[in-house]
Amino acid sequence: MSSQTPGSSLVPPYALPYSTPIDVSRKFGLTDDYFSSNSFPTFGQVQDIIVRKDSLINQWAGHDFLLHQTTEYYDAIGVGRMGGVMLLRNTPVISVERVEYRQEGADPNQRAAWIPGVAGGSSEAAGVLVGPTPQVNAEYYFVYPEQAKVRWGRLFFSFAQKYRVTYSYGFPSVPDWVRDLSAWLAGQECLTVFAGKFVPPDPARDYKSEFEIEIQRLFNMVTHRPLVAVG
Secondary structure, eight states: OOOOOTTSOSSTTOOOOSSOHHHHHHHTTOOTTOOOTTSSSOHHHHHHHHHHHHHHHHHHHTSOSSEEEEEEEEEEOOSSTTTTEEEOSSSSEEEEEEEEEEETTOSTTSOOEEEEOEESOHHHHTTOEESSSSOEEOOEEEEEGGGTEEEESSOOOOEEEEEEEEEEEEOSSOOHHHHHHHHHHHHHHHHHHTTTTOOOSOTTSOHHHHHHHHHHHHHTTSOOOOOSOOO
């Protein structure tokens, strides 16, 4: 049975939030320890609200703002301008950890084996032996993070599922403006759903209008695209 990760939502998959109940309390000028197990709403309820509102941010942006590592498989194209090229499916690319090609019958049991390449040019690959026994001279590849592209230096196969790339993409930390938007959205729900139980300390402030203005301003910063997949 799955257990809840500390600092996550109340329901599976227990997603980690972009902001915290402390961020929400500060939008109202409350103390950092205002939300607790005895407050209205409780600390856990605010945390769950945050994660639900974060899904709206992801839906609008068409991606999330977390750090991911993935392994993807690519058909090999051996001719034309796409020869030896792999266009990675996710951006922004943080780092490429491993680039490999499949060699049929390469392992001692005559099964296919994945042979790692070496990042850089021919000089970096010179003298490097890779793969199972018997080892082979390493192939080299170039990485273009800004283009989400990897290109083999001299491999030009034409074969299905011949290449695979393991890389990291996304955001090493949540951007501050996303954290801010997350807290504003959660605060807006606290203001409406818990009306009559949750009363901010300053009745002179027009919280409803203030929150709507800030939320609209931050949403205008998001480049919207249809959500194909998150993560």
